Amino acid sequence: xxxxxxxSPEAPAAVEPGARAWPRHWPLLLGAAVLPGxxxxxxxxxxxxxxxxxWRTVALSVTVQAVPFLLLGTALSGAINAFVPxxxxxxxxxxxxxxxxxxxxxxxxxxxxxxxxxxxxANSLIGRGVAPAAAFAFLLSAPAVNPIVLTATxxxxxxxxxxxxxxxxxxxxxxxxxxxxxxxxxxxxWLRPAVRHTGHQPGHSRWAEFRGGFQxxxxxxxxxxxxxxxxxATFNVAVPPSVLGxxxxxxxxxxLFLAALAILLAVCSEADxxxxxxxxxxxxxxxxxxxxxxxxxxxxxxxxxxxxxxxTFAVRFSAATTVVAIACSALIGGVLL
Amino acid sequence: MxxxxxxxxxxxxxxxxxxxxxxxxxxxxxxKPGMRPLLIVxxxxxxxxxLAEAWSAYRTARRDEGHPPPHVAWLLFLPALSLLFYAPPAxxxxxxxxxxxxxxxxRDAGDDDFEPLPATSPVPITLGDFTxxxxxxxxxxxxxxxxxxxGFVTPADDGDGWYLTRLLLNCxxxxxxxxxxxxxGVATPKADTWVTVTGxxxxxxxxxxxxxxxxxxxxxxxxxxxxxNSYMDAxxxx
Numbered sequence: 001x002x003x004x005x006x007x008s009p010e011a012p013a014a015v016e017p018g019a020r021a022w023p024r025h026w027p028l029l030l031g032a033a034v035l036p037g038x039x040x041x042x043x044x045x046x047x048x049x050x051x052x053x054x055w056r057t058v059a060l061s062v063t064v065q066a067v068p069f070l071l072l073g074t075a076l077s078g079a080i081n082a083f084v085p086x087x088x089x090x091x092x093x094x095x096x097x098x099x100x101x102x103x104x105x106x107x108x109x110x111x112x113x114x115x116x117x118x119x120x121x122a123n124s125l126i127g128r129g130v131a132p133a134a135a136f137a138f139l140l141s142a143p144a145v146n147p148i149v150l151t152a153t154x155x156x157x158x159x160x161x162x163x164x165x166x167x168x169x170x171x172x173x174x175x176x177x178x179x180x181x182x183x184x185x186x187x188x189x190w191l192r193p194a195v196r197h198t199g200h201q202p203g204h205s206r207w208a209e210f211r212g213g214f215q216x217x218x219x220x221x222x223x224x225x226x227x228x229x230x231x232x233a234t235f236n237v238a239v240p241p242s243v244l245g246x247x248x249x250x251x252x253x254x255x256l257f258l259a260a261l262a263i264l265l266a267v268c269s270e271a272d273x274x275x276x277x278x279x280x281x282x283x284x285x286x287x288x289x290x291x292x293x294x295x296x297x298x299x300x301x302x303x304x305x306x307x308x309x310x311x312t313f314a315v316r317f318s319a320a321t322t323v324v325a326i327a328c329s330a331l332i333g334g335v336l337l
Numbered sequence: 338m339x340x341x342x343x344x345x346x347x348x349x350x351x352x353x354x355x356x357x358x359x360x361x362x363x364x365x366x367x368x369k370p371g372m373r374p375l376l377i378v379x380x381x382x383x384x385x386x387x388l389a390e391a392w393s394a395y396r397t398a399r400r401d402e403g404h405p406p407p408h409v410a411w412l413l414f415l416p417a418l419s420l421l422f423y424a425p426p427a428x429x430x431x432x433x434x435x436x437x438x439x440x441x442x443x444r445d446a447g448d449d450d451f452e453p454l455p456a457t458s459p460v461p462i463t464l465g466d467f468t469x470x471x472x473x474x475x476x477x478x479x480x481x482x483x484x485x486x487x488g489f490v491t492p493a494d495d496g497d498g499w500y501l502t503r504l505l506l507n508c509x510x511x512x513x514x515x516x517x518x519x520x521x522g523v524a525t526p527k528a529d530t531w532v533t534v535t536g537x538x539x540x541x542x543x544x545x546x547x548x549x550x551x552x553x554x555x556x557x558x559x560x561x562x563x564x565x566n567s568y569m570d571a572x573x574x575x
Contacts (some may be wrong), residue, residue: 058511064368224409
């Protein structure tokens with residue numbers, strides 16, 4: 001075998017000088033032919049490793065689970081953009097932004113689904129003239145206070161209705177607080193200008209506008225959803241389970257720890273109550289914090305917000321929301337639980 | 338991203354979802370059965386969007402629209418192609434081994450309402466029911482009975498027997514929780530094999546309290562087919 005390979009460069013040369021000689025860079029070419037196969041083989045072998053398979057399953061599963069809700073959110077945002085005149089919102093919401101904030105927060109009850117749906121909707125609301133503070137209150141409260149999520153919470157904590165009440169109140173309070181905080185400290189220039197949500201233009205077909213906005217928002221948000229899903233799957237597979245029990249004993253550390261866990265694991269808001277209930281070694285206040293922080297801030301949402309509103313905004317907003325949400329859960333949890 | 342690529346991406350995503358939810362039941366590896374209608378509708382919507390985009394790009398050739406989606410949209414090809422050509426399997430022993438068993442603690446707080454066990458022998462039972470019988474049933478009805486359970490194999494890291502396991506989902510595979518019953522008396526089958534085990538409670542601790550070991554002395558282990566919905570605590574089929 002080796003003999004023929006060594007001799008072969010000369011052998012054809014003897015028959016037909018020059019013409020059939022091996023190409024000058026034949027080792028390179030050989031490498032180019034063999035390497036991709038080798039890499040594919042190694043990646044394939046590595047891809048079958050249990051940890052990597054679990055990672056792929058979790059990442060795909062987070063994406064598949066979120067796509068219907070993301071479609072709902074982007075379709076709604078496309079429809080708001082194309083069909084709803086801006087005057088509707090100015091009529092529905094109180095004139096003063098400080099009053100519009102709690103109203104918009106309470107309106108979150110009507111958007112069933114998980115948090116992925118609310119980001120594009122909030123963005124199109126801002127595009128249609130709703131005060132950003134009110135849109136953010138809606139963005140934060142919608143995933144946490146809708147009937148599906150509250151029902152799931154009641155099922156996960158049987159015989160403890162105070163948990164449902166605490167979740168509802170703490171989420172509404174945190175959402176409204178963030179809205180007011182934006183009125184007080186927020187700056188418009190942190191927000192990336194919404195290019196797409198210009199509303200209906202005379203002379204264009206509303207349906208074409210709806211389709212265009214829907215498609216653009218979905219591709220846009222979908223890409224960031226995949227980023228978030230990959231990050232969540234990485235943490236899901238990488239966080240060793242023994243860590244879970246470590247901080248259960250200290251009241252303050254356990255609250256902070258479950259808040260961090262909620263951000264990293266990015267469990268969807270319809271299911272996080274079951275996960276919280278299963279963390280039974282932790283205090284009720286810490287469990288409540290997990291359920292209040294999770295729908296408002298997590299790696300998936302940070303990725304979606306970065307894509308929609310820009311990085312400057314997402315970093316500040318997520319950091320502030322985390323602090324406010326923890327404070328509200330501690331307050332409400334301290335009173336009710 | 339050019340318009341034909343956007344159309345292709347939408348069509349592939351739609352086909353991927355339909356492939357997983359309408360033509361096969363592959364979606365059961367990732368989400369709960371109740372998601373099926375939502376996934377089918379989403380697949381159809383994405384397919385329609387993609388075809389509409391292709392049609393409109395074909396008709397209005399050369400007139401490119403102003404706001405192409407960002408580069409990050411390319412990442413959507415990953416789940417689409419993965420669903421179509423390289424779908425990962427359902428979670429198994431790797432995930433179960435990493436988790437402390439805990440799914441039963443949240444259910445059935447009231448422990449006095451246990452019905453009498455059926456008279457058949459062996460008694461077909463779910464892993465969750467077995468755990469509750471062992472830990473909460475003060476009447477100790479499970480003692481001396483022969484039971485039969487189905488689950489997959491998770492090796493125990495301390496080498497003392499192995500675990501018969503089920504994983505349960507609340508929403509998607511990111512929140513899987515495990516149910517485990519330790520099995521004594523037979524050699525460990527290959528990890529992730531689905532088996533039906535017949536045996537009786539392995540004495541350890543006080544039956545009917547939290548100190549009782551959730552464990553089984555196995556008499557017979559039989560390989561079975563993986564159920565299509567593996568994230569469910571179901572009775573053995575035979």
